[in-house]
Amino acid sequence: xxxxxxxxxxxxxxxxxxxxxxxxxxxxxxxxxxxxxxxxxxxxxxxxxxxxxxxxxxxxxxxxxxxxxx
Numbered sequence: 001x002x003x004x005x006x007x008x009x010x011x012x013x014x015x016x017x018x019x020x021x022x023x024x025x026x027x028x029x030x031x032x033x034x035x036x037x038x039x040x041x042x043x044x045x046x047x048x049x050x051x052x053x054x055x056x057x058x059x060x061x062x063x064x065x066x067x068x069x070x
Contacts, residue, residue: 018064020057022049039067 019033019040033040043049043060050057 016068018068020060020064022057023047039064 017033017036017038019030019038021027021030021040021042022045024044030040030042041060041064043057045053045056
């Protein structure tokens with residue numbers, strides 16, 4: 001979809017990370033997150049899920065944050 005490649009962010013923090021996949025369009029990003037050892041959750045919906053299903057998305061984010069604390 002987009003061809004522009006962004007350079008790595010300077011001084012990116014060495015911090016835990018996780019990925020919440022909201023649609024099949026982001027399968028490559030979810031796969032990369034798995035390669036990096038990040039916890040990944042799939043919550044298949046649509047790009048407006050944060051607005052239309054905030055409770056469901058917030059619950060998934062809480063679960064991912066809990067996985068980071070283990």
